[in-house]
Amino acid sequence: MKITALLLSLFIFSLLSYSVQAQLLDKTDEDTLNLLYNHKEYHAYFKKINRLSEGAYKLKDSKTLFYLGTLLKQEFGEMTDDEHMLIRREAMNTGFNIQKITGNINESLAVYLIAHQHVNDKKNLDSLAWYIENVISNLYTRKGDYEKAQYYSSLLESSLRYYKMTEQLSRCCTNLGTILESQFKIDQAILAFERGYQIADSIHYNSGIFGNVLSLANVYNQYPDLGSPELYLLKAEEVLPMLTHDNGYLEKKAGLEMEIADYKNAHGKCLESIPHYKEAILTLTQYYPNTKRREFAKYYTSFAKAYICSDSLIAAKRTINLGIACLIPEFKEDDEMPLINQLFPENSFVNLLELKSQIYEQDYTASSEKKDLQKALSCIELALDVNDMIRETVVADPSKLVSIRSNKGLIGKAIAILYKLTCMDNSNNYYARARTLFNRSKSVLYNDKTRRNNLTGLLSSSDRQRWIALQDSLVNGYESKFETGADINYINGKILAFQEQIDKLFESYNSELLITQEPDQYVEYLITQDNIYSLSSFNGQQKFLKLGLLSDFQGLGDRLNEFISQKAMSLDDGLLKDIYTFLIKPVTVHLPDHFVIIPDGSIGYVPFEMLQDEEGKYLFEKSTISYSFEYQMYQEGSVHDDRSLEVYCLAPKYKLKELKGTEVSRGSIYDLPFAKMEVDSIKRLYGSSAMTSQSGDKKDLDQKLNEAHIFHYAGHAIIRNEKAYLALNDSGEEKQQLTASEIGLKHHALDLVVLSACETGLGKMEQGEGIRSLGRSFMESGAQATVISLWNVNDRSTAMIMAAFYKYLKNGKRKDDALRQAKLDYITQAQLRFKHPYYWAAFIPAGDMSVLQIK
Numbered sequence: 001m002k003i004t005a006l007l008l009s010l011f012i013f014s015l016l017s018y019s020v021q022a023q024l025l026d027k028t029d030e031d032t033l034n035l036l037y038n039h040k041e042y043h044a045y046f047k048k049i050n051r052l053s054e055g056a057y058k059l060k061d062s063k064t065l066f067y068l069g070t071l072l073k074q075e076f077g078e079m080t081d082d083e084h085m086l087i088r089r090e091a092m093n094t095g096f097n098i099q100k101i102t103g104n105i106n107e108s109l110a111v112y113l114i115a116h117q118h119v120n121d122k123k124n125l126d127s128l129a130w131y132i133e134n135v136i137s138n139l140y141t142r143k144g145d146y147e148k149a150q151y152y153s154s155l156l157e158s159s160l161r162y163y164k165m166t167e168q169l170s171r172c173c174t175n176l177g178t179i180l181e182s183q184f185k186i187d188q189a190i191l192a193f194e195r196g197y198q199i200a201d202s203i204h205y206n207s208g209i210f211g212n213v214l215s216l217a218n219v220y221n222q223y224p225d226l227g228s229p230e231l232y233l234l235k236a237e238e239v240l241p242m243l244t245h246d247n248g249y250l251e252k253k254a255g256l257e258m259e260i261a262d263y264k265n266a267h268g269k270c271l272e273s274i275p276h277y278k279e280a281i282l283t284l285t286q287y288y289p290n291t292k293r294r295e296f297a298k299y300y301t302s303f304a305k306a307y308i309c310s311d312s313l314i315a316a317k318r319t320i321n322l323g324i325a326c327l328i329p330e331f332k333e334d335d336e337m338p339l340i341n342q343l344f345p346e347n348s349f350v351n352l353l354e355l356k357s358q359i360y361e362q363d364y365t366a367s368s369e370k371k372d373l374q375k376a377l378s379c380i381e382l383a384l385d386v387n388d389m390i391r392e393t394v395v396a397d398p399s400k401l402v403s404i405r406s407n408k409g410l411i412g413k414a415i416a417i418l419y420k421l422t423c424m425d426n427s428n429n430y431y432a433r434a435r436t437l438f439n440r441s442k443s444v445l446y447n448d449k450t451r452r453n454n455l456t457g458l459l460s461s462s463d464r465q466r467w468i469a470l471q472d473s474l475v476n477g478y479e480s481k482f483e484t485g486a487d488i489n490y491i492n493g494k495i496l497a498f499q500e501q502i503d504k505l506f507e508s509y510n511s512e513l514l515i516t517q518e519p520d521q522y523v524e525y526l527i528t529q530d531n532i533y534s535l536s537s538f539n540g541q542q543k544f545l546k547l548g549l550l551s552d553f554q555g556l557g558d559r560l561n562e563f564i565s566q567k568a569m570s571l572d573d574g575l576l577k578d579i580y581t582f583l584i585k586p587v588t589v590h591l592p593d594h595f596v597i598i599p600d601g602s603i604g605y606v607p608f609e610m611l612q613d614e615e616g617k618y619l620f621e622k623s624t625i626s627y628s629f630e631y632q633m634y635q636e637g638s639v640h641d642d643r644s645l646e647v648y649c650l651a652p653k654y655k656l657k658e659l660k661g662t663e664v665s666r667g668s669i670y671d672l673p674f675a676k677m678e679v680d681s682i683k684r685l686y687g688s689s690a691m692t693s694q695s696g697d698k699k700d701l702d703q704k705l706n707e708a709h710i711f712h713y714a715g716h717a718i719i720r721n722e723k724a725y726l727a728l729n730d731s732g733e734e735k736q737q738l739t740a741s742e743i744g745l746k747h748h749a750l751d752l753v754v755l756s757a758c759e760t761g762l763g764k765m766e767q768g769e770g771i772r773s774l775g776r777s778f779m780e781s782g783a784q785a786t787v788i789s790l791w792n793v794n795d796r797s798t799a800m801i802m803a804a805f806y807k808y809l810k811n812g813k814r815k816d817d818a819l820r821q822a823k824l825d826y827i828t829q830a831q832l833r834f835k836h837p838y839y840w841a842a843f844i845p846a847g848d849m850s851v852l853q854i855k
Contacts, residue, residue, distance in 0.1 A: 029048070029052060032048065033045060033048055033049070033071060036048065037071075037074065040076075040077050042076065042079060042083045042086070042087070043082075043083060043086060046083070046086045046087055046089075046090045047086075049068050049071060049072065049090050049094065050089075050090050050093060052064060052068055053065065053068050053090070053093055053094045053097050054093070054097075056068070056097065056101075057097040057100070057101060060101050060289055060290070061101075062098070062101055062102045062104075065094060065097050065098045065101060065102070066098065066102075066107055068094050069094055069095070069098060069107055069110065069111045072087065072090065072091050072094060072111055072114050073110065073111070073114055079118075081120055084118045084119075084120055085118075085120070085126070085128075087114070087115070087118050088115045088118045088119060088126075088128060088132065089115075089128065091111050091112065091114040091115035091118070091132075092112065092115045092128060092131050092132050092135075094111050095108045095109075095111035095112040095115065095135070096108075096131075096135070098111060099135075099139075100288070100289070101289060101290060102290065102293075103288075103290060103292065103293025103294060103295070105139055105142055105143060105294075106143075108139065109136065109139040109140070109143070112132060112135055112136050112139065113136065115128075115132045116132060116133060116136060116152075119132075123158070123490075124158065124159050124162040124163070125155060125156070125158075125159035126159070127163060127165075129155070129156050129159040129160070129163075130156070130160070130165065130168045130171075133152045133155050133156045133159070134152075134153075134156050134168075134171075134172065134175065136152045137149045137150075137151075137152035137153040137156060137175055137179070138175055138178075140152065141175070141178055141179050141182060142294070143345070143390075143393060143394070144182070144345075144347065144390050144393070144394055144399055144402065144403060145393070145394040145395065145396075145399050146179055146182060146183050146394075146396075146398060146399045146402065147394075147395065147396035147398060147399055147492070147496055148395070148396075148496060149179045150176075150179055150492075151489060151492055151493050151496060153172065153175055153176050153179060154489040155489065155493075156172055157169065157172050157176070158489070160172055166199060166203055166205075167200070167203065167205045167207070167208060169196075169199055170196045170197075170199040170200035170203075170205055170208030170209075170211075170212065171196065171200075171207070171208050171211055172196070173192050173193065173195050173196025173197075173199065173212065174192075174193065174196050174208070174211040174212050174215055176192045177189040177190070177192035177193040177196065177212075177215055178215065180192055181215075181218075181219060182402065183398065183399075183402055184402070184405070186219065186223060186226065189219060190216065190219055190226070193212045193213075193215045193216045193219070194212070194216070196208060196211070196212040196215075197209060197212035197213055197216070200212060206239050206242045206243055207243060207246060209235070209239050210236055210239045210240060210243060210252060211252075213232040213235045213236050213239070214232070214236045214252075214255055214256060214259060216229070216232040217229035217232035217233045217236060217259045217263070218259055218262075220232065221259060221262045221263055221266055224266060229259065229263055230263075233256075233259060233260060233263060236256050236259070237256065240252060240253060240256055248287075250283050250284070250286050250287035251284065251287045253283050254280045254281075254283040254284040254287065254299075255280075257276050257277075257279045257280035257283060258276070258277070258280045258299060258302060260273075260276050261273040261274075261276035261277045261280060261302065261303075261306065262302055264276065265302075265305060265306045265309055268309075270306045270307075270309035270310035271310055273306045274303075274306050274307075274310075277299070277302065277303040277306060278303075280299055281296065281299050281300070281303065284296060284299060291326060292325075292326055292327075292329050293326060294326070294327065294346060294348050296323070296326040297323045297324070297326040297327050297346075297348035297352065298323075298348055298351075299323075300319050300320065300322050300323030300326065300352075301320075301323055301348060301351045301352055301355065303319050303323075304316045304319040304320045304323065304352075304355050305355065307319055308355065308358065308359065308362075313359050313362060313363070316355070316359055317356070317359055318333060320352050320355055320356050320359070321333050321334075321335060323348065323352045324338055324349070324352055326348075327344075327346060327348060327349065328342045330342075336375065337353070337356065337375070337378065337379055337382060338382070340382065340385060343382065343385060343386050343389070344386075344389065345386065345389040345390040345392075345393050346386065346390075347386075347390065349382075349383065349386040350383045350386050350387055350406065350410070353379045353380070353382050353383040353386070354379070354380065354383050354410065354413070356379045357375075357376040357377070357379035357380050357383075357413065357417075358376075360372050360373070360375040360376035360379065361373070361376045361417065363375075364376065370421065370424055370425075373417055373420055373421055374421065376417050377414055377417045377418060377421070377433075380410050380411075380413055380414040380417070381414065383410055384407060384410055384411070384414070384440060387403050387404075387406055387407050387410070388403075388440075390403045391403040391404065391444070395496055395499045395500050395503060396496060396499060397445060400444075400445050400448075401445065401766055401768075401769060404444050404445060404766070404767075404768040404769050405766070405767045405768050406768075407440060407441075407444065407768050408441065408442075408767050408768030409529070411437050411440060411441045411526070411528075411768075412528030412529050414437055415434070415437055415441075415526060415528060415533055416528065416531070418430060418433060418434055418437065418544075419533065419544070419546055422434070422544055430544070431535075431542055431544055434535055434544045435535065435631075437526075438524050438526055438535050438631065439630075439631055439632070441526050441600065441768070442526075442600050442601075442629075442630070442768065442769065442770050443629045443630040443769060443770055444768065444769065445769055446629050446630060446769065446770070446776065446779070446780055447630050447632075449744070449780040449781075450630075450633070450634050450779065450780060450782075451511050451514065451634055452506055453747050453749075453780070453781065453782040454514050454634040454635065454782075455506055455509045455511060455514065456747055456749070456782070458509050458513065459509070463505055466505060467502065467505055467747075470498050470501055470502050470505070471502075471745060471746045471747065473494075473498045474495060474498050474499070474502075474745045474746075475742070475745050475746060477491050477494050477495045477498065478495065478741070478742055478745060479735065482733075482734070482735035511634075514634050514635070515634070515635040516632050516633065516634055516635070517632070517633045517634075517635055517848065518631060518632050518633075519537075519595070519596040519598075519628065519631070520537070521537065521538055521539070521592045521594060521595040521596065522536065522537055522538075522595055522596040522597070522598060522628075522631075523535075523536040523538070523584070523587050523588075523595070523596075523597060523598070524536065524597075524598035524600075524631060525547075525583070525598065525599055525600045525603045526600050527550060527600045527601040527602070527603065528550070529550070530549060530550055530551075531546055531547075531548065531549060531550060532546075532547045532548060532549075532550055532553055532603075533545065533546050533547065534547055534583075534586070534587055536587045536588065538587065538588040538590070538591070538592060538595070539588070539590060539592060541588075543587060543588075545586055545587065547582060547583065547586055548582060552582070553582060553583075553602075553603075554602070556575070556578055556579050556582060557602055557605065557606075559572055559575045559578075560575060560579065560605070560606065563575050563576075563837075564791055564837070564838050567836050567838045567839075568833040568834075568836045568838075570836070576610060576611050576612040576618075576837075577611075577612045577613070577614070577616075579606065579611050580611040580612060580613055580619070583603070583606070583608075583611075584608070584611065584613075584619070585613075591619065591622060591623045592623065593623060593624065594623065594624045594625075594626075594816070595623060595624075595625060595626075596625075596626050596627065596628050597625060597626070597627050597628075598627070598628050598629070598630070598631055599627065599770075600770065601765065601767075601770065602765070604761070604770060604771045605762070605771075605790060607790055607837070607841040607842065607844055608620075608625050609625050609820070609823070609841055609844070610837035610841040618837075620820055620823060620824075621824070624814075624816045624817050624820045625816070625820075625844075626815075626816040626844075626845045626846065626847075626849045627844050627845065627846040628846060628847065629770060629776060629779065629846065629847075633847065633848060635784075635848070643706070643707050643708060643709055643749075644707050645689060645690065645691055645704070645707045645708040645709065646686050646689035646690060646708070646709050646710060647682055647683075647686050647689070647690040647691070647708060647709070647710040647711075647712060647806075648690075648691050648693070648704045648705070648707065648708035648710070648711050648712070649679035649682050649683065649690065649691065649692040649693070649712040649713075649714065650679075650692075650693050650694075650695075650701065650704075650711075650712070650713050650714070650715065650728075651672070651675040651676050651678065651679045651692065651693075651694055651713075651714040651715055652694060652695075652696045652715045652716075652727065652728050652729055653671070653694040653696075654671045654672070654715075654716070654727075654729070654730045655671070655730055656671060656730060657671050672714070672715065672716070672795050673795065674795045674796050674798070674799035675714040675715060675756075675795065675799070676694070676714075677799055678714045678756065678798070678799040678802050678803060679692045679712065679714050680692065681799075681802075681803040681806070682712060682802075682803070682806045685806055685807060685810050686806075686810065691704070691708075696728035696729035696736065697728075698728065698736065698738060701728070701738065702746065705748045705750065706748065708750065709750065709751045709752070709852070710750065710751060710752045710753075710754070710852075711748075711750050711752075711753045711754070711778075711783075712754045712756065712802075712806075713726055713753075713754065713755050713756060713757060714756040714757070714798075714799075714802070715727060715728075715756075715757055716757055716758065717755065717757035717758050717759060717760045717774060718737075719758075719759045719762050719763060719773075719774075721764075722764050723739070724739065724740040724762075724763045724764075724772075724773065724774050724777075725737040725738055725739040725740065725774070726738040726755070726757065726774065740763060740772065740773070740774050740777040741777075743774070743777040743778055743780075743781050744777050744780050744781050745781075746781060747781055747782045748778070748781050748782050748783060749782045749783075750778070750782065750783040750784070751783075751784050751785065751852055752783070752784065752785045752786070752787070752815065752852065753775065753778040753779075753783045753785070753786040753787070754786070754787040754802070754805075755774060755775055755778075755786065755787065755788055755789065756787075756789075756793075756798055756802050756843075757789065757793070758789060758791070758792040758793055759773075759789060759790070759791060759792060760773060760774045760775050760788045760789050761773050761774075761775050761776075761788035761789055761790045761844065761846075762790065762791075763776070773788060774788070775787075775788030775846065776788075779846070779847055783847070784847055784848040785815055785845065785846065785847030785848045785849065786845075786846050786847055787805075787815075787819060787843055787844070787845050787846075788843070788844060788846060789842040789843050789844075790841075790842050790843075790844065791838070791842050793842045793843070794838070794839050797826065797830070797834060797839040797840060798843075800826055800829075801819075801822045801823060801826050801840060801843065802822075804821070804822035804825045804826065805818050805819050805822040806818075807822075808821050808822060809852065812851055813851070814849050814850060814851050815845050815848075815849045815850070815851075815852070816845045816849040817849075819843065819845050823840045823841070823843075826839075826840050827840060
């Protein structure tokens with residue numbers, strides 16, 4: 001019976017095999033591929049894709065290549081190691097063909113990522129890594145997703161070292177340098193290029209030498225203050241003839257012509273540079289079969305700069321349009337500018353539109369016609385739209401900040417144009433456009449995060465659980481970096497994956513459903529490269545003003561720092577009036593009872609309460625002042641509120657005693673005699689609904705943050721360079737502290753966070769984003785309001801102000817009113833030498849200032 005069954009099975013299998021073979025001969029390619037896939041004959045399936053991909057490449061058949069890419073993205077059953085390697089190879093080939101024929105980064109990258117998924121050795125990769133993970137890294141760099149680019153670059157470097165592929169390692173340095181340069185880490189980029197050059201030179205690898213010296217020439221062309229590109233250009237010219245048999249010879253030759261042209265253009269030899277630009281584009285045309293791609297757009301961008309330099313504006317416009325047409329094939333040479341629906345995430349658009357705006361401004365200089373300025377402004381606004389698209393495609397904060405930094409420069413140019421238009425015709429339309437530009441000028445990343453956190457009330461039960469689990473995974477990943485022998489690159493890859501999953505989780509939730517809040521009375525500031533502007537609404541009057549030169553304000557800032565550091569010893573009595581005259585007086589001389597300050601850049605270091613008007617009165621004696629990091633704030637909708645504590649107070653205990661004979665501040669790690677008294681006074685006010693602790697345990701703190709409406713921290717905060725953390729103990733180990741980065745990993749729906757410590761409103765200054773402080777991190781994580789400090793605060797005066805603040809808060813005052821009254825009480829009671837603003841003005845309230853509604 002068994003033998004009969006076996007023979008029958010073999011007979012059926014032979015018929016099935018015959019049937020498959022017959023269909024391979026008789027059916028179309030699509031049917032054949034479907035049949036092979038369904039029968040899991042993967043080896044034949046991938047071979048068939050390879051033949052079709054090579055044929056489509058020769059015919060420049062992009063439609064077939066895209067179709068083959070989708071076939072490689074399908075789910076496959078159990079596969080042998082050989083089949084994994086085969087799909088890896090075929091995905092590599094098809095991804096390359098898509099990129100070479102179409103220039104479509106997203107489609108090409110999607111196929112290359114399939115190749116990466118099928119690598120057998122996740123740590124050391126394999127011999128194909130240079131052709132797969134290297135390309136993935138480069139494509140992410142082009143997309144502006146630098147954390148992912150760096151992740152794959154690190155994987156690649158580890159693989160190349162493992163397989164001792166020294167030649168490719170020198171080129172890996174070139175790619176790493178490009179990533180760092182794109183992130184404006186210029187010194188690190190130069191070191192990477194120099195290391196790549198040294199490796200290549202040591203083994204006489206000419207391709208590696210050329211790639212790194214040309215990259216160094218590019219850096220010094222862009223940053224001539226750092227050095228001259230001449231020696232590197234000469235070296236590249238010397239090496240190029242040795243690369244004539246290299247597959248990428250024409251691309252390298254075009255690149256050298258571009259750098260020579262850029263060098264001449266940068267040194268005022270615009271006319272001499274033009275033949276080199278033309279030769280570069282002609283050479284690149286010989287390399288790429290399709291000119292409708294970003295590489296040509298980048299070349300036309302540089303070419304247009306030479307025409308602008310030589311005052312050939314008509315030629316410059318034509319060249320810019322040729323560059324735009326490389327990205328939008330239907331764009332015509334005589335079109336003014338592209339439509340918003342034609343644009344997509346691509347940096348070349350930003351550069352081309354910025355150049356076009358510059359030309360329209362020059363047209364205005366010659367014509368004095370308002371329409372030319374309006375066109376210039378429209379170009380910048382379109383460039384900003386593209387930057388927004390780029391930011392939305394990347395995952396991690398550093399890459400987003402690169403786009404935001406670019407935004408800041410563009411907005412500076414746009415606001416200068418808009419101010420000229422306003423001076424010609426002060427219409428409401430221009431005020432509305434100014435409002436939009438101010439909105440985009442700062443706190444963009446902050447806005448993204450607060451919007452996301454306020455969407456949490458809309459999450460379904462299952463999505464909420466998934467979101468909580470992903471947050472825990474992020475925290476665990478972050479903490480694992482501190483473990484001995486941790487594989488940092490692997491951890492970073494996992495963190496990026498978790499962040500991407502959170503992004504996808506929120507994609508289906510509409511932020512338009514959120515409630516927003518805008519201030520009635522406010523003044524907002526915007527700092528450009530040279531000037532400071534304001535946008536305000538006071539007492540029903542809206543104003544858009546240019547206040548003065550940035551350099552003049554910087555001088556006032558230097559005086560302010562000295563004024564604060566010298567405390568009661570300061571003799572600069574006129575400073576507070578001078579800052580008032582610069583920042584407030586042009587806006588209004590009749591301050592309302594309540595108003596909001598929305599600072600920008602270094603203006604965020606100024607506590608406006610301590611400024612003095614013409615009568616010598618502190619501003620907070622007449623008005624209640626609060627702060628906001630953005631014009632439009634989001635309010636959380638339906639909150640899953642199971643919080644049991646009104647207030648959780650943490651006053652960590654430090655072992656080291658304070659130095660005798662000195663004023664105790666909350667900026668170094670030693671015992672704070674008044675901190676315990678401070679939290680005890682809050683406990684007495686709130687009774688059983690408050691909890692105090694001196695524990696420095698992070699897990700316990702995280703739990704309490706989920707249980708409380710208010711978090712009060714009375715301890716030390718450390719702000720050093722890019723690091724900022726609340727010192728939960730005096731161990732000195734960062735992993736035991738609560739860092740600004742870690743705060744942002746989890747959502748805490750706190751109504752108020754009071755950071756009664758030093759400099760909690762300070763931190764790294766991000767161009768186009770603002771001061772990324774500990775207080776701001778809590779707001780990004782979901783807190784509705786915070787009280788933060790702007791310098792090293794005195795322990796005793798801080799305790800006095802905080803005790804009074806909570807008394808007024810408990811009595812039902814608004815948050816900003818409560819803090820103002822506490823300060824007024826303090827200066828009424830304090831001895832003369834302790835009335836100096838150093839002792840009371842450091843703390844400022846930010847966010848939602850409404851009365852706390854705690855059940």
